[in-house]
Structure formats: structure tokens, C-alpha cells
Amino acid sequence: MKHVRVTVAFPPAYRHPMHQFAVERDDVSDYRIVEWYPVGDGSTTLLLQFSGDADAYRERIATVDSVEAHHVADGPGDSVFVYAKDTQADASGQAATDFFVPGIAVVPPVAFNDDGTVTAALVGPGEDVQAGLSALPDEMDVTVESVTAYRGHATGLGASLTDAQLEAVAAAVECGYYEPTRSGSVAEVGEKLGCSGSAAAERLRRAEAGVMAAVAERAGGVSD
Template structure:
């Protein structure tokens, strides 16, 4: 069983209308899909976490023909939740069908980025992972961010780290690098990993940047 982290690039016409709205509206910063159901009656029920103004999000949902029902919470510290049920379009179906196979599980959240890409984590067998990537509809392509054995940390805030970045952070914690006062050093991390100090420092820098970005989106 493997885990695969993907960034999906969507051509302009393949970007979901709500994602396009989030990208363009100055009062919506970002959104991520936290939970969803299996399609039984050609509708989707989904829960989104959004940073922005819930009123503009509510207004957009109300005007969409595909929206069946929705509920939007009040914002707390600028973040609100939206539960929406909408009709599955042909474009939705082609996208969903790429991942509806055999052993595959999509691990939430799915993140919608301001550049029109989405990020998601898949868990499954290697053949099913390959098939899903190859089955993406025309106008979509995938960039593999990481692939490896399934780990319990898949889909959690640290899942954006590569395996080597995670090893560097683990070595840093073990050495006391993050203690106060600091006990360990980059040299200790490098020695534990068998790499040059400059490489260890780069792994830590990138891991810390990823962790802080993910933390600010929680």
C-alpha cells in the first residue's frame, strides 16, 4: 500500500466554478474540502473549510443552478465551514471517476490553491494509483509531490513534507535542536542522517516553511 501526494493542474475550462470564484474574489482567501459522501443520487454532499467572508460565499452558492441545499456557519477568526449538496455535473463525474477504482482512498483535506491547482493525497496499490493519474480528464495533469509507503501521517498537516524532510525534523527533535535552550545543532542532524550540514539545513528550512504554511491554514 502506497501514498501519493498530487498537485492537479486544471486548464481554465476545467477549474470548478466555485474554485474559480475563490481565486477571483478578494474576500475569499482559500478553501479546502474536508469531508464528502459517496455519490448515490447524482448529488454530492461536501463540507468545506474556508477563510474569508461567509456572506459572499453564501451568495455565490445561492445563485448557482447546481446547488441543491447549503448551510454556512459564522466565521470564527476569519474561518467558516460550509456544508453544501449540489448536483454532479458531467465534468464532476469525469473527475470523480478517475479516483473511483479498486483500492483507492482519497485522504482529506483536498486543498484548492490560488493558482488554480488542487492538492490531494491518495492511498492505494501502485497499479491503482498509476491508473488514477492516467485517467484524469483532458485538460488536467498531475504533478507528483511525493510517493512512498503508506504512513499514518498521510493527510495530516505534516504530510506536505518529503520523507527526507520528515527524517530531518525527527532527527532535530531527537537531538534537542528545537529545545529551549537549544541543545542540538544542524551538525547533529547532518551526522544522524549521514549528509552534509548544508543539506540538513536545507531540509529543515523547507520542512519548517511547509509546516508553518499548513498550520496557518488549519
């Protein structure tokens, strides 16, 4: 069984309107699907999360015809949670459903990146994963980030974090950044990640916000 991480370039014609919104807005980042449930009537119920301007998101999603129902909830810090029932049936909707072919499990979260690409983890027999990727339209370039044997994935609190955030947390733990005496610095974390200390600090801040949001949600601290 293979664990294949891919980044797929979604040209504008294949992007959901809210993905395009995230691409266009500098004040929206870390936009991702946390959970989704395809329904027999052709619609999909989704739980999404991002960091940024909740009011701007509310205003935009209210204009998307394919979104039958939605609720936007402010979380701790700049975290925002979105419930949506979507019936997207055009090119972007078809491109998304092409991933859901027999034999493939799409492991959340699915990240909608600022450059219009989508990053996802696919689990299943190698030939089924290849078949699913081959079913995507020719215009959608696929970059295979990694192929490994599947040995589990982040669950619980860690499931709310992006791969980049998980990588930053792992580097910070290795450096001793989270030790009681804090023997490591963000500069050392950045060195391990190959980025600046300020960039590492921002990744850790977002990771910490994601974990705290998950804790608050589990404790009932995110209001309806």
C-alpha cells in the same frame, strides 16, 4: 500499498464554480474539502473549509445550480465551514469522480489551490493509483509530488491542516518554538521551511486557527 501525493492542473472548464470563485478572490484562501460522501442518487455531500470572506462565499454559492443545499457557518477567526450537497454532472464533476476508481482511497483534505490546481493524497496499490491518474482528461497535467509507502496520515485535530501548515508546525516544534520558554523564533522556522519569517508566521497562524477551530467544533463552540 502506496501513498501518492499529486497536484493536478484543473483548466477553467474542469473547475467547480466555487473552486473558480476561490481562484478569483484574494480574500479566500486555504479552500479545501475536509470530508465528502458520494450518494447513490449521483449527488455528493461535502464538508469544506476555507479562510476568508464568508458573506461573499454565501452570495456566490447561492447562484450555483448544481448545489442543491448548503449552509455556511462562521468559525473562529476567519475560518469558515461549508456544508453542501452538490450534483455537478458536467466536465468538472466528471473530473472529480475520475479519482474515485476501485482500489484507490482519496485521503482528505483535498486542497483547491489559488492557481487552479488541486492537491490530493491517494492511497492504494501502485497500479491502481496509476490507472486512476491515467483516467484523467489529457488537459489536466499531473505532477507527482511524492511516492512513499503508506504509514498512516494525520487524523483528529491535525486532519484540518494543509500539508504546508503541518510542515510549518513540525518545523516549529523542532526549533523549540512551542516550548514553554520558546527557544526558537519564526525566523528559524522560516529558515527550515525555505521561506521568510513572516511567511512562516502566517503558516503557523493559519495552522493554529485550524486547530483551535477543530477544538471549538468538538466542544460545540461553532454555532449552527
